Amino acid sequence: MADEFEKMGENLRAKTGKGLDEWVATARAAGIAGHMALVSYLKSEHGLGHGYANMIVHAANASAAVSQDGDDLVTAAFDGTKAHWRPLYDRLVGLVQGFGGDVEFAPKKGYVSLRRKKQFALLQPSTKDRFDIGLALKGVEPAGRLEPAGSWNAMVSHRVRIAADEEAGDDVADWLRAAYDRAG
Incomplete structure (x- = not known):
């Protein structure tokens, strides 16, 4: 699963020119609270497919949770x-x-x-x-x-x-x- 996630991140950079960390920052800057609302935003406003948008939102949520022990x-x-x-x-x-x-x-x-x-x-x-x-x-x-x-x-x-x-x-x-x- 980690390998698949890493591969998707590489493909995301190749397709959009932005890495996962940059997309996570974009997602957080949107200020949208709900998971699916943020996925929809990334799809409609940034033209991402569902898989990429979902991965970005999961990464944004995971890194936020990890930041607080x-x-x-x-x-x-x-x-x-x-x-x-x-x-x-x-x-x-x-x-x-x-x-x-x-x-x-x-x-x-x-x-x-x-x-x-x-x-x-x-x-x-x-x-x-x-x-x-x-x-x-x-x-x-x-x-x-x-x-x-x-x-x-x-x-x-x-x-x-x-x-x-x-x-x-x-x-x-x-x-x-x-x-x-x-x-x-």
Whole structure:
């Protein structure tokens, strides 16, 4: 795959006179947020084919993600008015690490994804007043604080909202464990 990507980059330069890095800069300068919107822009405004435009957008997104490492993303998520959520996050990370050594923590902008063979949870300081825990518990009936995720996040089936004056509690630990077990 890397060889194909490299070959496409060479062909892009031969066809357009601009290298991939130059096209990435052009794509970023457009200020268009959505993947397909940016692909469409590159096709219509610069005459690129779909394959080249898609490759440029993927390269632009990948290099932007690589520029922020996981620690920086976690620090940013718990900055300012959400800083008081960091101790809860740290406790939940410690709890989940106790389930087994196979948990991957994948920080994203605004939340942290927890994966085993597949994603089983996410931890998100949503507002200064609420911390959300998303859980992959498809088929489990909502109960107590465990509610359907709805449109909140398509990667999980349920969510638990924790208010600033609440503790996570044993129920949250049990739901995290159940989601972890299902992802193995």
